[in-house]
Structures are given as structure tokens and as C-alpha cells.
Amino acid sequence: MSQIRVGIVGYGNLGKGVELAIRSNPDMALAFVATRRAPETVSIKTQGVPVYQYSDLAAHKDEADVVIVCGGSATDLPKQTPELAKLFNVIDSFDTHARIPEHFDNVDSAAKESGHVAMISVGWDPGMFSLARLYGNCILPDGKDYTFWGKGVSQGHSDAIRRVEGVQDGKQYTVPVEATMEAVRRGEQPELTTRQKHHRECYVVAKPGADLAKIEQDIKTMPNYFDEYDTTVHFISQEELNRDHAGIPHGGFVMRSGITGENGEHKHLIEYSLKLDSNPEFTTNVLVAFARAVARFASESSFGCKTVFDVPPAYLSPLDGSVLRAHML
């Protein structure tokens, strides 16, 4: 069987992660990288693969079986995924939960009109965590959902710290509250406040002469970002920040706590968790696996927009159904 030709649009953390992930999937080949920058200024890791200008992609529409759109959810993907779905089968990691229905509709029209497959919101949340929630809800209809994130770096909260007066640099970790998770695991089905679920740990480099007490106060009382949480602020040096906090780890837990039995006397807990050294590299590995399903749907002419909920798990694997049944079932 011929390889699945994968195009990458956008060459930041995600695009670079996709490029690496393709190397671990022998049934796939990198077809091209596209960028909005001047292509000659972008140097990629795979020899012999062309770098195209985003605006020229129509001329290359037959060169990829699937294009992975590696832009940001705020402004890039709402524009690019529908645009690209007119030319290619596409997949993205759109993660603004509240705007998924609108994004779905835009991408669905573009894909159906042009006869393409498009898959949106693929990653770990939305993505694998969404699947854990769906399976859990269907198996234990009498139950309650819990999602905890962390321990991991929140880019948005780290940016917010760095905007505080007197702060030179900083990084924020979201940390799930262990005692709360244990209560859920015991089947207590608690109602939880924001504060009970997560706390926020900040590593801050202050500018020389800055007022540390004021920085700490400004962070802890920042509306939306920190005021509803228990927040810890650690002041460290730039060297310590660079040495100990350079990575982008993340992870989290999805729990479904439910009951069965004639009088609800039996408790059950389903737990799905991730512990990730690199958030973007794990996300791209998920994208690449689901890109295989996009190619499969395209071969069936099953056009339009899809999500992880629509994908038979066997479509993620390069292996034949009989092999999967014999070795993995």
C-alpha cells in the first residue's frame, strides 16, 4: 500500500511536532510544509521536502492526502481550516471549547461543498479527554464527570504573570488538588468549586528592585486568572527559571464516578489520565493518528466535518482488523 502523504501548515511547536511524529509512522510520508513566512527563511528537519508559501497552496492541492493545520485557535484555525478544507482533506486541534459548534459548521460547509474530509478539535482536551468523557457517560449513565488538569504549564496564565508590573519572566503550573481527586476516587461524587479542583503555582523572576509583596498581591488577586484559586508564588532567579522550568509538561485526569445495582449499591470509577513531558509533541502524535482516519474516510468518500466521536478506533491503526482482533482485543 502506498504511503499517506501528509502536509503541514504552520511550522511552530505543533508543526515541528508533527514532522517528528511522522517519522514514527512508517505508513506516512511528509509531503510539504507551508508557512505564512517567506519559505526560504524556514528551515525544516526533513531533507528533500518542499516548503511552500501559504498563499500558493492551491497550486499544490494534489500533493497531500491530508493536511494537518498547526495554527492557534484564537485567530489562525477559524480562518485557515475552512479555507484549506476547500483544497485538501484537513485536520486541526481547535481547542476553544465554547466555539466548537460554530467552527464545526464553517468547516463542514467548506468540506462538503468541495468533497473533502475535515476533522476538528483533535488533541487531548478536546480529543482524548472528550472520548474518555463520552465513553464514561455512556457506560455509567447514573454518574458524574470530573476533569482535572495538570500538573502542567498553562501558557495563558504564564503570559498573564509576565504582564504584571515588576515581573521580568515567569511560568505558571496548574496543579490538581490531590485530596479532591481522592474523594472522587472514593465514589463520593462531590460538588466542587473552582478552588477545590486546582491550585496555581507560579515561578516568578522579578525585575531588579521590584516590590515583591506587591507582585505577589497583584498575581493572587488577578480576576479570572488567579482570584478564584489558591495561588502560590515562588520568586526565583532567571537562571533557575531557565534551568528548572524550560519544559512544556502537562497532563490531567478524567474520572467518571457512577453507580449500578437495584438500589445503586455498587460504585464504579473509570479513570483516564495522561502524564506528558511535552504537551505539543503528545498533541501532534494524536493528530497524526487521527490523520490516518481522515485518509480512511476520504477513501470511503465520507465527506464533511468530523470529530474524534465519529472515528471507529480501528481507523487510527495501520494494522488490519484481523490483526487487531488477534493481538489487541
Add this chain to the structure above:
Amino acid sequence: MSQIRVGIVGYGNLGKGVELAIRSNPDMALAFVATRRAPETVSIKTQGVPVYQYSDLAAHKDEADVVIVCGGSATDLPKQTPELAKLFNVIDSFDTHARIPEHFDNVDSAAKESGHVAMISVGWDPGMFSLARLYGNCILPDGKDYTFWGKGVSQGHSDAIRRVEGVQDGKQYTVPVEATMEAVRRGEQPELTTRQKHHRECYVVAKPGADLAKIEQDIKTMPNYFDEYDTTVHFISQEELNRDHAGIPHGGFVMRSGITGENGEHKHLIEYSLKLDSNPEFTTNVLVAFARAVARFASESSFGCKTVFDVPPAYLSPLDGSVLRAHML
């Protein structure tokens, strides 16, 4: 929309669990229970629902949209699932891993010839654990699988204890080795022996005057069942056994440990775990959710044998795709 009419074949632990599970799924209704016993001797919990004799089922083939076959994997299901697939859309929990390919082929022929949907090996292992293995393998192709079972009651090992000379009653728990699970969680990717993965804990009621040392020795050295494990034997009274060990709890852990990055420098762990007060009731809840997918496949005339690998997760839910995307993605 009209309800999905579900038939139950076999009224043991599983059949009774299905009957309860249907009550938690308002889009489903119990159509009938069938048994190989004399129907008038079987009293079920749902009023107004008929109990049929297994051999008369052909006369009732239009009364159920899906039949859940609740027999044992050793002798019942290999015979009943193909037989029933000629009359109904069916689903079973066949769990003899090594014989799945053979069972699949038999059921597939029967279902295709008669124009029915059949789904086999649905439960938690095979079933939800198989899904965790498949997703994990596809997302982290450079990695290693680990499955741990327990803490939970093994029926086969409990039966084996009760056959030992001098034993009046007994129950065996399979217990995963915590230190080994922690090593896997740290990303060490160890090669593990049988002994390193699980130990076996036995609660034994001896007959009056029996030789306890000999019982303990006979259990610990029993080939296949115990000799490859570290086994602990506790002698307790029948009252204690009845009071403290009456339940059928189980559970387990599926882990995928993998690496990404230019030089494999980033470790990732995906962990899926279950903690179940009632093994049969959880299994039947899984069966009932997948029965919904069987009905959906039947409405598409997508006939033949399927497994959990073939089911788009959205097919497990009574909710519309747009609702799932808005609230669960």
C-alpha cells in the same frame, strides 16, 4: 423516537445485570428474557415482560431490535451467538482472548448470511481495556503496553482453591504489584515476569481437622494457577468469608508508556483504570451501551460481525452529534 427493544438470553449474573442496566437507559426497553430452563421457573424483576424458552426463540425473532447473549465463554457463547445471529442482531461478552478470531469468523458468517449485525467480546477486558490498548498504541507508536488486573475476585482461581483437599470454601483476589506499576508510571518500560506483575491473595475456610500447612502448600504450588506467583493464604471462618468477601469487585489498569522527540527525550504515560464494586454489573453496562451501537449499525444495514474497535464512540450515546460536540467535546 421509538425505544430500542432489547432481548436477554440467559438469566444469570450477566442477564440480571442487563435487566437493571436497561432501567438506566430511557431509550431502551426490555423485550423478553429467554432461558434454557423451564420459563415458568424463572422469575424476573421487570413486570409484564415475557420469559421464553431458548428453543422457541425463532417464533419471536421480530420482537427485539438487539439480543444480548449472556452466557459463558467456555461452551455457551461459541454455540449461541452464531445461532442467535441468524434470528436477531446480537451482542456478547465472549472473553476467551485466544479464541476470538475463530468466534469472530463463525459469528460473521451467520450474521452476514441472515442480514444481521453481531458484536462480540464487549465488556471491560476484552472491551474497554482493548480500546485503551488500541488508542495507546496508535498515539504512542514508540512505546510499550502494560495491563494489570485487580484488585479483584478471580472466579477461576477461587474455583481452583475450593477443589483443594481439606478446603470448605474460599475466594481468591488478584492484586497488581504496586511497586511495579510505579516503575511503569515513571517511564522505565521494564520487561516483567508473571510474578512481578501480580500477586494472589487467598481467603480459605478449612474443613474441621484439616491440615492447614498442607492446604497452604497445595495452593501455592498449584501449576498454572499459583506456582508462578507470590501467593498469600489467609485462613478465616465461614462467617468471616460470608461477611467480608461476598462481593464480586474487580478492576485494573492499562498503561501505555511511550516516547517522542528528536532523540526520544520526552516520556509520556497514558493510563486507563477501572475500580468496580460489581464486575458483572459493570460488564452489563458496557454491553447495554454497545447494544445501542448495534441498533444503529442495523439501521444502516451494516451487517456482519463487529467489535468495539469498529464502533464510532458517538454511536454509544442516545444524544445527537451536535449535543455531544457542544457539551462533551
